Amino acid sequence: MDRNAGQRTPSAARTENTGSEDGMGVLSYVLAGLIFYGGIGWLLSRWLHQTWMIPVGMVVGLAASVYLIVKRYGSGDPVSSSNEEDK
Template identity: 30%
Template structure:
């Protein structure tokens, strides 16, 4: 028989603003999807334009965008952005 979840507010429940600690498969998926998608776009453009370097740019760009998306998704900094142009007196 399954164990029931504790009632909300009893200290055993997750807080409402709980952020994921990071799923390695999701991070892997972002990077692989970026490489496959942008590599395919580069390959298609290579075939269409008769070049041979766009597939490499697509793969590198897709990997870079996948890494960027991974960092943005699992960013845990909740610090408010401070205005750089604050006046000092």
């Protein structure tokens, strides 16, 4: 019997992410954007005595998060070159 037959490969050897890893990555981008830019908005609102800066900072953080999510997880080539040649 082979001892190594039942062992799993290490996570570094895997090339594709599972769905839960992608989901946690997306969630972390969204939360980090909201917290970081919301925090900047909170600091500016305390310093300048303007309460509208907190929601603006959170919206900017959400927009930046969505941009980074699309840039990282978005598909660069949705149609393969072989499908274009068949048309």
